[in-house]
Structure formats: structure tokens, C-alpha cells
Amino acid sequence: xxxxxxxxxxxxxxxxxxxxxxxxxxxxxxxxxxxxxxxxxxxxxxxxxxxxxxxxxxxxxxxxxxxxxxxxxxxxxxxxxxxxxxxxxxxxxxxxxxxxxxxxxxxxxxxxxxxxxxxxxxxxxxxxxxxxxxxxxxxxxxxxxxxxxxxxxxxxxxxxxxxxxxxxxxxxxxxxxxxxxxxxxxxxxxxxxxxxxxxxxxxxxxxxxxxxxxxxxxxxxxxxxxxxxxxxxxxxxxxxxxxxxxxxxxxxxxxxxxxxxxxxxxxxxxxxxxxxxxxxxxxxxxxxxxxxxxxxxxxxxxxxxxxxxxxxxxxxxxxxxxxxxxxxxxxxxxxxxxxxxxxxxxxxxxxxxxxxxxxxxxxxxxxxxxxxxxxxxxxxxxxxxxxxxxxxxxxxxxxxxxxxxxxxxxxxxxxx
Amino acid sequence: xxxxxxxxxxxxxxxxxxxxxxxxxxxxxxxxxxxxxxxxxxxxxxxxxxxxxxxxxxxxxxxxxxxxxxxxxxxxxxxxxxxxxxxxxxxxxxxxxxxxxxxxxxxxxxxxxxxxxxxxxxxxxxxxxxxxxxxxxxxxxxxxxxxxxxxxxxxxxxxxxxxxxxxxxxxxxxxxxxxxxxxxxxxxxxxxxxxxxxxxxxxxxxxxxxxxxxxxxxxxxxxxxxxxxxxxxxxxxxxxxxxxxxxxxxxxxxxxxxxxxxxxxxxxxxxxxxxxxxxxxxxxxxxxxxxxxxxxxxxxxxxxxxxxxxxxxxxxxxxxxxxxxxxxxxxxxxxxxxxxxxxxxxxxxxxxxxxxxxxxxxxxxxxxxxxxxxxxxxxxxxxxxxxxxxxxxxxxxxxxxxxxxxxxxxxxxxxx
Numbered sequence: 001x002x003x004x005x006x007x008x009x010x011x012x013x014x015x016x017x018x019x020x021x022x023x024x025x026x027x028x029x030x031x032x033x034x035x036x037x038x039x040x041x042x043x044x045x046x047x048x049x050x051x052x053x054x055x056x057x058x059x060x061x062x063x064x065x066x067x068x069x070x071x072x073x074x075x076x077x078x079x080x081x082x083x084x085x086x087x088x089x090x091x092x093x094x095x096x097x098x099x100x101x102x103x104x105x106x107x108x109x110x111x112x113x114x115x116x117x118x119x120x121x122x123x124x125x126x127x128x129x130x131x132x133x134x135x136x137x138x139x140x141x142x143x144x145x146x147x148x149x150x151x152x153x154x155x156x157x158x159x160x161x162x163x164x165x166x167x168x169x170x171x172x173x174x175x176x177x178x179x180x181x182x183x184x185x186x187x188x189x190x191x192x193x194x195x196x197x198x199x200x201x202x203x204x205x206x207x208x209x210x211x212x213x214x215x216x217x218x219x220x221x222x223x224x225x226x227x228x229x230x231x232x233x234x235x236x237x238x239x240x241x242x243x244x245x246x247x248x249x250x251x252x253x254x255x256x257x258x259x260x261x262x263x264x265x266x267x268x269x270x271x272x273x274x275x276x277x278x279x280x281x282x283x284x285x286x287x288x289x290x291x292x293x294x295x296x297x298x299x300x301x302x303x304x305x306x307x308x309x310x311x312x313x314x315x316x317x318x319x320x321x322x323x324x325x326x327x328x329x330x331x332x333x334x335x336x337x338x339x340x341x342x343x344x345x346x347x348x349x350x351x352x353x354x355x356x357x358x359x360x361x362x363x364x365x366x367x368x369x370x371x372x373x374x375x376x377x378x379x380x381x382x383x384x385x386x387x388x389x390x391x392x393x394x395x396x397x398x399x400x401x402x403x404x405x406x407x408x409x410x411x412x413x414x415x416x
Numbered sequence: 417x418x419x420x421x422x423x424x425x426x427x428x429x430x431x432x433x434x435x436x437x438x439x440x441x442x443x444x445x446x447x448x449x450x451x452x453x454x455x456x457x458x459x460x461x462x463x464x465x466x467x468x469x470x471x472x473x474x475x476x477x478x479x480x481x482x483x484x485x486x487x488x489x490x491x492x493x494x495x496x497x498x499x500x501x502x503x504x505x506x507x508x509x510x511x512x513x514x515x516x517x518x519x520x521x522x523x524x525x526x527x528x529x530x531x532x533x534x535x536x537x538x539x540x541x542x543x544x545x546x547x548x549x550x551x552x553x554x555x556x557x558x559x560x561x562x563x564x565x566x567x568x569x570x571x572x573x574x575x576x577x578x579x580x581x582x583x584x585x586x587x588x589x590x591x592x593x594x595x596x597x598x599x600x601x602x603x604x605x606x607x608x609x610x611x612x613x614x615x616x617x618x619x620x621x622x623x624x625x626x627x628x629x630x631x632x633x634x635x636x637x638x639x640x641x642x643x644x645x646x647x648x649x650x651x652x653x654x655x656x657x658x659x660x661x662x663x664x665x666x667x668x669x670x671x672x673x674x675x676x677x678x679x680x681x682x683x684x685x686x687x688x689x690x691x692x693x694x695x696x697x698x699x700x701x702x703x704x705x706x707x708x709x710x711x712x713x714x715x716x717x718x719x720x721x722x723x724x725x726x727x728x729x730x731x732x733x734x735x736x737x738x739x740x741x742x743x744x745x746x747x748x749x750x751x752x753x754x755x756x757x758x759x760x761x762x763x764x765x766x767x768x769x770x771x772x773x774x775x776x777x778x779x780x781x782x783x784x785x786x787x788x789x790x791x792x793x794x795x796x797x798x799x800x801x802x803x804x805x806x807x808x809x810x811x812x813x814x815x816x817x818x819x820x821x822x823x824x825x826x827x828x829x830x831x832x
Contacts, residue, residue: 015749019772100794104783113805114775192627196805211608212631217806238828245830333431344828355823356435359530367520367826376831377522377822378514389529389612389819390633391806403805406793407771410783412654412760414661415792 002179003187006142007194009172010115014140016170018112022089028167029132033081035163036128039155040074046155047124054148066123067149077128084132087380090399091138094407104413108404112138113196116401117188117216120201122146127156130199131174133381135164137401142195144177144185154178189214196403199384204311219396221386224339224360225258225311226369229328231345232263236270238366239344240277246342246368247282252313254385255340255362255372259308259318261328267293267321274319282317289321308335325350329357338387340369361387361394418595419603422558423610425588426531430556432586434528438505444583445548449497451579452544455571456490462571463540470564482539483564493544500548503796506815507554510823520829524820528554529612532817533604533632536617538562543572546615547590549797551580553817558611560593560601570594605630612819615800620727635812637802640755640776641674641727642785645744647761648679652686654782655760656693662758662784663698668729670801671756671778671788675724675734677744683709683737690735698733705737724751741766745773754803756785777803777810 017025036043047069054064069077090110097107116139120126127145134141145153153176161171177184189198192215199219200210210218228246230239246257262270271293275284283299284290285307294300308318308331322328325343332341342364343354351365362372372394374382379397386392392400433441452459463485470480485493506526513523532555536542543561550557561569569592577587593600605614608631615635616626626634644662646655662673678686687709691700699715700706701723710716724734724747738744741759748757758780759770767781778788788810790798795813802808808816 015773015775018775019769098794100792104787106793109771111772215628217633217804235828241830242828249831351825353435355525355821356527357431359431359434360821362822362824365823365825367824367829368831370831371520371824371829372822376516378516388633393819394822403809405771405776406778406788406810407781408778408783408787409767409781412651412658413783413787414657415665415784415786 003177003184003191006175006177007115007191009170010140010142010175011194013170013172014112014114014138017135017138017140017173020138020169022091024167024169025089025136025138026085028135028164028169029081029085031163031166032128032132032160033078035159036074036078036081036156039159040071043074043152043155043159044069044071046151049151050149059148063122063148066121067152069124069152073125077125080125081128081132084136084381087136087398089136090402095404102410102413104408104410106406106408109407110399110402111405113401113403115140115142115195117142117144117191117195117198118201119144119185119188119198119206119210120146122148124149124152124156126201127153127176128160130383131157131160133383133398133401135173137398139401140173140175142175142177142188144188147180150178150180186213189216192216201384217391219384219386219392220388221339221361221384222254223311224254224387225309225336226255226339227259227261227332227335227337227341228257228369229261229322229325229332229341229343229354230263230266230270231325231343231347231350232265233346233350234266234344235346236266236273239270240273242342242344242366242368243274244277246370247278247317248315249368249370251315253370254311254313255369256313257317257369258310258312259320259335261320261322261331262290263325263328264289264321264323271319278317282315284317284319286319287321290319293321294319325353329354332358339385340364340372342367342369361385419593419600419607420610422591422593423531423607425586426556426558426591427610429586429588430528430530430554433551433554433556433589436554436585438507440583440585441505441552441554442501444551444580444585445497445501447579447582448544448548448576449494451575452490452494452497452572455575456487459490459568459571459575460485460487462567465567466565475564479538479564482537483568485540485568489541493541496541497544497548500552500797503552503814505552506818511820518826518829520824520826522822522824525823526815526818527821529817529819531556531558531611533558533560533607533611533614534617535560535601535604535614535622535626536562538564540565540568540572542617543569543592544576546799547573547576549799549814549817551589553814555817556589556591558591558593558604560604563596566594566596602629605632608632617800633807635800635802635808636804637755637777637800638670639727640670640803641725641752642671642755643675643677643748643751643753643757644673644785645677645738645741645748645759645770646679646682646686647741647759647763647766648681649762649766650682650760651762652682652689655686656689658758658760658782658784659690660693662786663694663733664731665784665786667731669786670727670729671785672729673733673785674726674728675736675751677736677738677747678706679741679744680705680737680739687735694733698731700733700735702735703737706735709737710735741769745770748774755801756780756788758783758785777801
């Protein structure tokens, strides 16, 4: 019942937001940024409660660090909001405009989606991030963060709602589901009468749960086995730099390299160089042929069933020798290439074949898989990284938080 | 189990289709068109079986007519396929191309969605229509038509598959779920490992079922209460033409007018004219104020609870007098305006307010709601009319059967 009131209020707020000017939305964002700094003490006190509870329940240091706010981090978050102000507002722009033969002026006009539901992990910065991106695009948001951030999020949402009211926008533009019951998440996924899109931010389990239970369109993403295929014609020295970058620069990212595929004709040389460059830093998980060439590496084990379907998110690298580009592509089709994949090659033909045959959100020729990112792609902001094919694929910026409507204007025109 | 084989085969076919050239896809379409005509006799014999079964089970004349094929209709269907050949192939085109500061050349390239599942009513022409539009855009399709068209569809799909093989494309590019069990539809909706999009073509019930049970993204649409609001400043004579067109030109269409809203200051004059022009042709279902002005009309009754939430699809028209544009917009928000809605006005301000405030796929100023249609909008083809906000809204053409992937090309580039 409570959730239905939240949905109704969000829908009502969305109607108002759809008519808010960019200036008004930016004013609200500016007030949010200032209020975050002005309420620093209260927010940090609330955050300290979450941290204490986290410690008591044995949360890991990594997770505690994600959860932690301090003055500097809060200032950084406020500045992130100020950066959103600078981004172009996609709402209201028209595209595919034309005059039909009958004289009707027809265009697609960008409009907010309406109400966006976001389910996310225990990171207080995501609360502000999502709320401000939704607000900028005229969407109302219903937030549901990890329960470990409860006190921080309560305080942050209070600050946001007060700022919204100061800017004469409805407080219900940003709402938070307070109750910890997991059932509320299932109920949110069925609230299709009021919610237009669900963004899950979290692991594969959360995405699967949303996909299987939601009657609202869901943005699936953030998961996928990333591959690099080193082709016969590749510049091996430069390819090694790219492989190292893709694996080591930030192994915990979803666009970090999981599986290296090497053409058999260059396997001997490339894998010897790989061993020399990366042994000790990386655990190699190799199929028999690759294992033979990597023999003697410090951390090396034979690959087992399922290894090539594993997103490592760590300093582990799957390695396989393939006969040619055809086998590489076959391997990727079976092993869930859907996020970011690259070919190292000097063959124009193979580059195009790879691009067209690999079914992933981002495909690279002679570049690291690590580039799949809203900021790297110049989108200004990143709402999520979609690996599905409907609506948006790959990094989603502000435009992907909008829909369009067809607008037809004429002089009392009737259809023949 | 059988469905899983269908899914796997479709996915495999989709990989091949993604690499097929436009010429090759067009060649397959040309062969399909020719084979439809060459196999006319076999197809009509199969269709006669469906018709006979339909008669025996007491199918209505309207439904029998939808089901019926004859030589002329089959020729028309073959010519529709030939028209698809002429349409531009959206696959492979790039947009948002740019060179990033680091030198990477980045673009979004249009690609097929992959595998499209379509559940539709008992119309044999839809089988050919969907199969040819999917083929043109490089998508494999899994079809499930109404069981009343079983024999016709079996024969049509046989013709298509033989044509595909002649064109060296996989027969599994177009597959049909033969078994009549309804359970297979539920199973299809869960086949997310192989199917990328579900298009239901049918009534609100089918759409609801798909929305609630599918783990695959669904295109919801084809339903909505269409409104026209006659504002105080409207040209009343011309508005009457538009209202008549929207209601009467084809009342069974989903973009036909359901509810007429009239500003109170022009209600007396406009409704008197409406009565004079349309009485006898239309049953007016009016709230008290409107009923008073329509008093004496041949077919007139007081509106009841739910009337303004009814998509009439017939010669019935809901009529309501409203205080102003604000009340009109409020009414439309409550009563499911999501498909096609229009304002008749000479006020620029009201026109813009209406466009921005009414949350429907197509919004018109001084034009009939009947224009919401792929052909009218110059899309060349219409796959469906979406009323949802993700992926596509309003009439969907070939482009809406595609996704995109990000393509990044560089010179062995690494991320800093």
C-alpha cells in the first residue's frame, strides 16, 4: 500500500518535472549541491551510524570503504552534482523533423521517461548520482539502496527533498523506499502502472532477479566476459601493452579483460612475451595448448569447466590458443561475450568481420576493453552500462534517460 | 525442449543474418515473393482447411474474412514483400561518430536485434509481413500465430524456408511454433537466452500477459484511449471535421477517437453542431453537462463508470465538457491517454502546454488522431505501434527492429 502511494506521488511529480525548464532543474541541482555541504555534519553523523553497524556485522574493509563518507568525499559528491548542471539537457530537443506531403509538420521530441526505479548497492554516492541525473532529465526517481547505507541515505534524501522544495519542485521527485523488507523490491518490480523503467545496479544475481520478476522494462547490464583476440597479423609488442592495460589497469571493473584468445601461429612468441611481462602479477588459467607455452610461469593452472564463463574481476586471466578468427568468434559466442571485446589485428578484413560477428555492446579494434565507460565515451555522465539490445546498449548517458513522443502539427488536418 | 532447439537454431541463424549483405537479404525477399505466387494453389488449399475449420467452430464472418486468402490477396502479399525490398536497410549505418581526444574513432553502428519473437492473431498476412521485415533487418524470427491459421501458416513458412535456402540463408531465420499448446507461449516468453525481443500483436489481454510473464523485453502497444480536446480558441467548424474524421473514418482502428473533451465556453455551439453532423451515425455517451447540450440526439445515453476508460473501436463516442485545458489534461492523465491525442486550438501557448503535458506516443495540434501509423509517418513499414517509452514509441519502422553497438578503432590504444 505504502509503495502504491510512493508510485502515485512519483507519477504526479513526473508530470510536473516534464514541464520544468532546464533553468529550474539546474537551480534545484545547485541547491542540492550547496545543501549537501551545508548539512555535512548531520550527513556524516548518519553515515557514522552505518559504518558502526557495518563494523559490528563484520563488513569487509573494501565494503566499509565504499560506504564511508567524509568531508572530502561529500564535497566531491556536491561537485559531481555541479557538473551535472553543466551537462546539456536533452529534454525538448526534436529529431527526425519533416513536413509530410499533406502539410503536417512532424517530429520526434525528446521527453523524460517518467518514473525511474533504481535498485543499488551500498554506496551513498549512488543515491546522489542517480537522483541528480534523473532530475536533470525531468524524471522522478524511486530509490532503493543497500540496507547497509540506510541512515546515510535517509539523510541524503532528506537534504535532496528539502532542496527540491526550495526550488519549487515536488519533493516526491526523489523518493526512497525506507523499509528494509526484501519483498518491497519484488513489489516495486510490479509497479508498472507508475514506474517506466527499472535500473538495477549490482551483481548478476540482482539483474537476473529483476529480469525474471519485473513487469516493468529493466536495463540489464554491467556483466559480461571481456575478450581480446590477438590475431596472426597483430603487432605483438603493441598488443601486449593493450592486453596488460585491459587486465591490470583496474581488474575489478566489468570491462577488464577476462579471456585472452591467441592465434596459433603467433601463440609461441606472444605467450612467451606475456609470461615475461605479466607473470607474478597475474594468475594464468590456460587450456592445454596455451598452458604449454606458458609453462614455468609463477602462477599457472589448467583451465577447468566454467573458467571461460567466469568474470574474474581480479588478477586472473583465462588464456586459450585458437586456430583462427573463426574459432575465436565461435568461442566468444559460446562464452557470453556481451559487454566489451577487442581484436588486435592489422587486417582490415578481419577487423570488420570481428566487429560484425561479435555480439557485444562495445567492440574494439586495436584498443583496450577498458574504454567502455560513459566518461571515456564523452557522454558526460554514466547512468549504467547496458548489455541488452533494447533502448540503450553500452554506456548510458543522459539521453538514454529519455524517451520521445511524436509531435504532429497541422491546420485542422484530416486523414484521407 | 523443442522450443530450446528452435531458440538455438534462431540464434545461430541470427549470427549469419547479421553478416548478410543487403543484396543477399533482398534476393531472399524476391524469391519469397515469387514462391508465394508460384505456390498459390498449395497455399490456398491449406487456407481452405483453416476456413472450413473456422466455419465448423462458428467463427464470425469478420474473423473468417481476416483469415481468408485468395489469389488476389496472395498477390498483394507478395507485392508487399517486393515493397520491403525497396526500403532502405538500416543495418550497418553509423551515427554519433566522433574522434575522441585520445585518437580513438568511435561510433554507434546499427545492428540487428538478433532474434525476435512475435505472437499474433489469426491473420496469415502477418506471418509474411513480420518475417519479411525481420529478414530485411537481419533478425531471425520465431512466429506464433493464432491457431485458427495453423494450416495456412504451416504452408507459408514452408515456402519462406525453401526460399531462404535458395538464397543461401539459413532456413531457421524464420521459424514457426507449430504445437497448439498455450504453454509454449509462456515458455517462449522465458527464452531470454536466445530471444532478444517479444512483439505481441493482439488485444490488451495478450499484452498484459506478455508484460507480466516475459523475462524478455516486450513491446507493449496498440491500445489506448484517444482524446480530442476542443479548446475555447479553436476554429469550431474545422474542428468538427477533424472530430468526425477521427471518429468515423475507421472506428475499429486503435487511433480512432474515443473521448471528445469540449471547453465549456464553446460547448453549447460545438455540441449542437456535433449533434447535427453526427447524430444517427454515432452513439453519444455523455456526462451530464455534455448530455444536456446533446439532448434530443438519436443515440444518446448518460456515461457510466468506466465509459471514459473504454476503447470503443466502434461508432461510439464519449463526450465530456471541461472547464479548461487544465481539466482536460487532468482527465487524460486519469483516463489512459497513451496512444494518440489531439488538441484543437488557435492558442500557441495551449498547444505547447498540451504537447508537453499529455503523456502519449503521438500528440497532435489541429490534426486527426488517425494519423498515428507507420505509412502515414513515412516509415515505409509498420512493425507495431508502441505505447511504451523504452526503445521505441509510436509507430515502429525498420529502424526500430535494430539495436546498435559501439565500435571503437584505434592504434593499439590503452587507457590512462
